[in-house]
Amino acid sequence: MTDRSASAEYSNDTSPLAASGLLAKLGATIPLVSAPMAGGPSTPALVLAAAEAGGLGMLAGGYKSPKQLAEQITEVSTGISTIGANLFGVNLFAPNPVPIDKDAFVEYTEALRELAATYDLSLNEVEALEDDDEWAEKVDMLVSDPVPVVSFTFGLPPAEAVRRLQKAGSLVFQTVTKPDEAQQAADLGVDGLVVQSYKAGGHSGTLTPGTPIEQIPLAQLLDRVRSRTTLPMWAAGGISTPNAVREALAHGAEAAVLGSVLLRSDESGASKPYKAALADPRRTETVLTTAFSGRPARALRNDFVDQFHGAAPSGYPAIHHLTSPIRKAAAAANDSENINIWAGTGYRDATEEPTVVIMRRLAAVR
Ligand SMILES: Cc1cc2nc3c(=O)[nH]c(=O)nc-3n(C[C@H](O)[C@H](O)[C@H](O)COP(=O)(O)O)c2cc1C
Numbered sequence: 001m002t003d004r005s006a007s008a009e010y011s012n013d014t015s016p017l018a019a020s021g022l023l024a025k026l027g028a029t030i031p032l033v034s035a036p037m038a039g040g041p042s043t044p045a046l047v048l049a050a051a052e053a054g055g056l057g058m059l060a061g062g063y064k065s066p067k068q069l070a071e072q073i074t075e076v077s078t079g080i081s082t083i084g085a086n087l088f089g090v091n092l093f094a095p096n097p098v099p100i101d102k103d104a105f106v107e108y109t110e111a112l113r114e115l116a117a118t119y120d121l122s123l124n125e126v127e128a129l130e131d132d133d134e135w136a137e138k139v140d141m142l143v144s145d146p147v148p149v150v151s152f153t154f155g156l157p158p159a160e161a162v163r164r165l166q167k168a169g170s171l172v173f174q175t176v177t178k179p180d181e182a183q184q185a186a187d188l189g190v191d192g193l194v195v196q197s198y199k200a201g202g203h204s205g206t207l208t209p210g211t212p213i214e215q216i217p218l219a220q221l222l223d224r225v226r227s228r229t230t231l232p233m234w235a236a237g238g239i240s241t242p243n244a245v246r247e248a249l250a251h252g253a254e255a256a257v258l259g260s261v262l263l264r265s266d267e268s269g270a271s272k273p274y275k276a277a278l279a280d281p282r283r284t285e286t287v288l289t290t291a292f293s294g295r296p297a298r299a300l301r302n303d304f305v306d307q308f309h310g311a312a313p314s315g316y317p318a319i320h321h322l323t324s325p326i327r328k329a330a331a332a333a334n335d336s337e338n339i340n341i342w343a344g345t346g347y348r349d350a351t352e353e354p355t356v357v358i359m360r361r362l363a364a365v366r
Pocket of ligand 1: 035061153203239259
């Protein structure tokens with residue numbers, strides 16, 4: 001089915017969408033989830049706004065220290081008690097490292113040296129950093145201070161971590177990008193799947209980051225995953241219109257996950273140059289690239305992509321840490337050419353509005 005016929009098929013229905021399944025049990029009224037977006041966009045305010053809209057908001061635990069994450073959880077828990085429903089969750093990066101080849105690291109460092117110097121950054125004596133994002137500490141924290149939903153991306157967690165979180169009262173979701181991955185997650189005993197298509201903004205949740213991302217349309221991916229497991233599916237990737245939400249639900253999804261379409265919202269913590277780039281008519285193309293982090297991620301094309309996409313090796317998190325100071329310096333200088341403008345294919349539909357307004361529109365709630 002092409003995108004065009006899909007939109008024709010769903011465009012006549014304007015009845016409001018209602019939550020069902022696990023999401024309804026948690027207290028949601030609409031079948032929408034605000035995506036975890038690490039690196040700043042998913043603020044506690046965005047998560048609270050998603051819950052206020054009647055959906056569920058996901059905090060991004062990636063790149064934060066356990067202490068920073070705990071502070072954000074406290075802020076959301078406090079705010080959410082006034083909404084009266086437990087409509088939030090926390091996402092973590094489950095370790096699935098792609099160790100960097102030493103020579104490739106040195107070569108890429110050399111390639112970046114001149115650009116780094118333009119921001120007064122020296123890449124001398126930089127070493128490959130292979131950390132695990134304080135994974136075990138964050139899981140321990142979520143076990144002792146549970147949240148309604150915990151989701152994982154990048155890798156499959158050990159079964160023991162899933163059991164501990166479930167015993168503590170959390171529903172556990174796993175991001176998958178292929179039917180085989182869905183099977184692996186089902187075998188692990190998770191409660192639900194985030195089924196993410198190649199159109200998604202930011203990092204792909206692929207379990208095999210060293211191999212090319214398969215370009216399976218979301219509707220077809222949902223059908224194929226459904227033929228392998230009956231687990232609840234939350235659909236993600238390129239969903240930015242009411243029709244796309246309806247199409248995902250028609251293909252068995254319990255909810256649609258919204259990422260890029262919320263990046264310019266009032267509550268999004270995306271940086272100023274990031275928000276501006278998303279609305280810049282000169283930026284017309286998204287690319288799946290390892291240039292920023294060594295792991296495939298979809299970003300708007302800019303100078304950095306043009307210069308380094310071809311040269312970038314696989315290697316996560318070493319390449320993420322290597323390019324991070326450059327990206328931070330570029331953001332501080334309001335320079336969108338050298339930041340990672342993570343964006344899914346629906347980025348053009350991202351608007352400068354309150355999250356509640358965007359989410360209600362996508363669920364056709366007036
Ligand atoms: C800026 C940004 C950061 C993201 N960070 C995470 C993350 O920390 N964890 C995660 O599971 N997915 C992350 N994603 C992917 C989203 O959760 C979601 O799958 C994706 O945004 C859906 O596709 P869309 O952007 O086309 O709506 C990120 C996406 C973006 C745009």
